[in-house]
Amino acid sequence: MSPIRPYTIRVSQTEVDKLNQKLALSEFPNELEDAGRNYGAPLGEVKRLVTFWKDVFKWSVVEKEMNKLPNFETTIDVDGFGPLDIHFLHEVSSVKTAIPLLFVHGWPGSFLEVTRLLPFLQESAKNHGPAFHVVAISLPNFAFSSGVTKRGFGLQHYAEVCHKLMLVLGYYEYVTCGTDIGSSITRLMSKLYPSSLKALYTNLVPALPPSPWSLNPFPFLSFLARHILNLYTPAEKAGLEYTRYFQKEGMGYYNLQTTKPQTVSYALVDSPVGFLAWMWEKMHDWTDGYVWSDEEVCTWVSLYWFSRAGVESGLRLYYESTRGDEPARAGGYIPHTKLGLAYFPREMFRLPKAWGHGLGNVVYEKEHKKGGHFAAWEVPEAVAGDLIAMFGKDGGAYGCVKGNAGYASQPS
Amino acid sequence: MAPTVKPYQITVPDSAIERLKTKLSPTTLPGETTFSNDWKWGAPLDDIKRLVNFWHKNYDWRQAEAELNKLPQFMTTVSVDGHEDALAIHFIHQKSEKPNSIPLLFCHGWAGSFIEVTKILPLLTSGGSDSEQTFHVVAPSLPNCGFSQRTTKPGFGISQYAEVCHKLMLQLGYKNYVTQGGDWGFPITRAMGFLYPSHVLASHLNFILSLPPSPLYTPLLVLQYLTGRYTPAEKAGLERTKWFTAEGSGYNQIQATKPHTPGFALADSPVALLAWIYEKLHDWTDQYPWTDEEILTWISIYYFSDAGADASVRLYYEITHPNGHETQVEGPMNDLMKWNKVPLGLSYFPKDVIVVLSSWGRTLGPVVFEKRHEEGGHFASYEKPDLLASDLRTMIANSGISCS
Numbered sequence: 001m002s003p004i005r006p007y008t009i010r011v012s013q014t015e016v017d018k019l020n021q022k023l024a025l026s027e028f029p030n031e032l033e034d035a036g037r038n039y040g041a042p043l044g045e046v047k048r049l050v051t052f053w054k055d056v057f058k059w060s061v062v063e064k065e066m067n068k069l070p071n072f073e074t075t076i077d078v079d080g081f082g083p084l085d086i087h088f089l090h091e092v093s094s095v096k097t098a099i100p101l102l103f104v105h106g107w108p109g110s111f112l113e114v115t116r117l118l119p120f121l122q123e124s125a126k127n128h129g130p131a132f133h134v135v136a137i138s139l140p141n142f143a144f145s146s147g148v149t150k151r152g153f154g155l156q157h158y159a160e161v162c163h164k165l166m167l168v169l170g171y172y173e174y175v176t177c178g179t180d181i182g183s184s185i186t187r188l189m190s191k192l193y194p195s196s197l198k199a200l201y202t203n204l205v206p207a208l209p210p211s212p213w214s215l216n217p218f219p220f221l222s223f224l225a226r227h228i229l230n231l232y233t234p235a236e237k238a239g240l241e242y243t244r245y246f247q248k249e250g251m252g253y254y255n256l257q258t259t260k261p262q263t264v265s266y267a268l269v270d271s272p273v274g275f276l277a278w279m280w281e282k283m284h285d286w287t288d289g290y291v292w293s294d295e296e297v298c299t300w301v302s303l304y305w306f307s308r309a310g311v312e313s314g315l316r317l318y319y320e321s322t323r324g325d326e327p328a329r330a331g332g333y334i335p336h337t338k339l340g341l342a343y344f345p346r347e348m349f350r351l352p353k354a355w356g357h358g359l360g361n362v363v364y365e366k367e368h369k370k371g372g373h374f375a376a377w378e379v380p381e382a383v384a385g386d387l388i389a390m391f392g393k394d395g396g397a398y399g400c401v402k403g404n405a406g407y408a409s410q411p412s
Numbered sequence: 413m414a415p416t417v418k419p420y421q422i423t424v425p426d427s428a429i430e431r432l433k434t435k436l437s438p439t440t441l442p443g444e445t446t447f448s449n450d451w452k453w454g455a456p457l458d459d460i461k462r463l464v465n466f467w468h469k470n471y472d473w474r475q476a477e478a479e480l481n482k483l484p485q486f487m488t489t490v491s492v493d494g495h496e497d498a499l500a501i502h503f504i505h506q507k508s509e510k511p512n513s514i515p516l517l518f519c520h521g522w523a524g525s526f527i528e529v530t531k532i533l534p535l536l537t538s539g540g541s542d543s544e545q546t547f548h549v550v551a552p553s554l555p556n557c558g559f560s561q562r563t564t565k566p567g568f569g570i571s572q573y574a575e576v577c578h579k580l581m582l583q584l585g586y587k588n589y590v591t592q593g594g595d596w597g598f599p600i601t602r603a604m605g606f607l608y609p610s611h612v613l614a615s616h617l618n619f620i621l622s623l624p625p626s627p628l629y630t631p632l633l634v635l636q637y638l639t640g641r642y643t644p645a646e647k648a649g650l651e652r653t654k655w656f657t658a659e660g661s662g663y664n665q666i667q668a669t670k671p672h673t674p675g676f677a678l679a680d681s682p683v684a685l686l687a688w689i690y691e692k693l694h695d696w697t698d699q700y701p702w703t704d705e706e707i708l709t710w711i712s713i714y715y716f717s718d719a720g721a722d723a724s725v726r727l728y729y730e731i732t733h734p735n736g737h738e739t740q741v742e743g744p745m746n747d748l749m750k751w752n753k754v755p756l757g758l759s760y761f762p763k764d765v766i767v768v769l770s771s772w773g774r775t776l777g778p779v780v781f782e783k784r785h786e787e788g789g790h791f792a793s794y795e796k797p798d799l800l801a802s803d804l805r806t807m808i809a810n811s812g813i814s815c816s
């Protein structure tokens with residue numbers, strides 16, 4: 001097994017200078033009068049963010065802060081793709097029998113999303129709640145992990161890297177918290193590694209309506225009745241509306257990234273303004289009125305800009321995720337792994353809770369009143385609260401990891 | 413004050429050319445992978461490298477500009493109800509010297525420009541033998557494209573583009589005219605047929621969108637559609653359409669929902685623009701042997717356009733979000749596919765991106781000419797000008813239209 005090495009983030013001054021040179025030469029489009037946000041990222045906001053990124057934001061300061069986190073690196077071999085250097089955070093709890101938890105980000109997120117959860121999880125450990133050993137991976141092609149330059153690196157390979165990382169850290173059984181494509185990856189992990197992945201929590205619930213063909217007719221009949229009689233709760237109705245809206249208005253990037261990522265790459269790689277606008281539109285639209293500071297936005301964007309494999313490499317995941325042996329799937333019952341499903345009002349798709357029951361053994365579900373796609377960043381207390389409830393002594397996933405129930409062996 | 417038509421010559425300022433060169437050096441490109449030259453993933457890295465290098469070091473815009481300036485170009489202004497009072501419109505206008513020539517409005521699309529008319533222009537105005545129909549050709553740069561002005565208010569949609577084209581023809585003294593369109597030329601010329609039916613003598617399309625025959629409106633065609641066997645060409649057309657819908661429509665969806673977002677990259681980075689359009693020049697044509705010169709001229713027209721490289725993509729949003737609608741609506745496009753009484757000529761090219769069944773095309777109106785070609789793609793007037801010119805002549809002959 002490859003050793004685990006402490007990792008220091010070190011973006012070269014040359015790279016920082018190159019970014020600033022490009023930013024200084026930025027050219028902006030004109031905007032329609034009263035365009036609002038309907039047409040995409042508003043000009044005024046992008047201009048302001050670019051100015052901040054160029055003149056105020058100091059990557060070196062941000063890097064220093066990030067280096068205070070427990071950063072590590074290891075090398076994981078993936079059959080057919082060779083050894084990959086994987087960056088991750090690993091916060092070991094003082095409670096030895098803490099629950100090993102793997103946080104899996106998506107696009108345009110990163111390992112950084114977990115950092116907001118940490119203080120709440122640490123509090124939990126201090127206050128007789130469950131404790132967690134937290135691992136937050138940088139997926140291959142993201143942040144400070146290696147890029148994969150061979151085609152065919154599909155979701156199953158991302159799943160493999162995630163699983164192997166936990167094994168390398170000595171966690172043969174573990175639980176996951178997945179967001180965005182991390183939801184698909186962790187779902188696939190539960191299919192591929194059922195004896196390891198004991199419980200899965202996600203805020204992006206890939207549910208489908210109950211199938212008319214399943215052996216138990218009641219979920220489908222119930223769905224049909226409720227649908228025809230329009231018996232959804234107000235929250236569910238709003239969720240369905242928003243899902244429909246998002247499918248119509250918000251999926252252009254997805255269609256493009258899953259079909260022509262190379263074409264998009266040129267735009268994102270050559271133009272920091274272009275990339276910032278691309279990302280900022282999502283950061284705004286996918287969140288629930290979250291007030292991003294310019295500092296936060298530039299930090300998130302810089303993580304991509306200064307990533308090891310290049311700002312464009314995260315797009316490959318989109319192309320591969322719709323093809324090959326294990327494309328991203330909605331629906332499907334996966335047994336064994338316990339499920340915790342969180343419903344946030346501004347998630348991209350937000351479907352009735354009953355549909356989520358078709359995904360597996362749901363031991364925890366919570367409908368939140370605030371929060372969106374980046375829930376762990378926007379409303380970390382809520383997400384941490386979910387994890388604590390789900391894995392705590394009264395929770396449906398309590399004790400799912402043998403020997404690591406999250407509590408000190410001696411009550412204090 | 414009545415608008416005046418003035419002769420026009422393209423003169424891109426030196427500063428713009430300098431700015432382009434500055435932006436091209438250095439251009440940052442994505443890293444190499446095993447798939448970075450696979451067209452399935454998008455514009456290949458090696459091609460883009462070569463084109464960037466050529467654009468930066470050897471491509472001579474002034475030479476291309478001089479060539480374009482040999483065309484009879486003009487500038488006028490058009491007022492658009494509810495929008496600009498005097499929108500500057502750049503256009504090519506060539507009258508034929510032959511008798512009985514018919515006025516023809518040539519409507520370009522995206523990712524093309526007025527340049528799409530350049531090869532077919534002499535064929536339409538001078539024709540072949542004396543007996544062949546000739547045309548007075550008007551080919552505008554659509555608003556937000558080429559050297560026409562940028563529009564500033566939301567809601568400048570298909571009807572407005574149609575209004576501009578129609579008013580341009582009237583200004584030039586052409587009360588009655590024929591229209592020819594591909595890509596955006598489809599909805600724009602169709603809209604002209606609905607809005608100005610007494611002016612449009614005939615409509616020719618090389619990009620044909622239509623819905624399946626409806627039992628309510630076109631029952632006989634339903635029968636044809638259901639019982640007819642598809643020809644191999646129709647089958648291939650359906651396959652091509654399936655491919656485009658599944659693999660080639662991402663740009664369409666993003667431009668139709670969030671046009672300003674990619675707009676930033678298109679405005680800021682010439683290589684972003686290059687890749688965005690070059691991919692279409694390859695994927696949408698029938699193995700057309702583009703020279704690097706041609707590619708860069710097509711793209712430079714976008715780069716040096718008055719409206720900016722990003723402005724043209726807004727049209728995709730405007731047509732799907734009429735009247736400030738928050739979500740896409742199918743109504744406007746569906747309306748344009750309803751039966752229209754203007755005599756219709758349909759030319760199907762196999763490598764176009766949507767190729768419908770003949771029975772579907774016939775729901776659009778009274779078809780006086782229909783041909784399914786064996787070669788050619790989306791930019792038919794540029795790829796196969798001879799074929800398209802011939803189609804237009806035959807259409808006129810079939811329709812019995814003459815210029816009085």
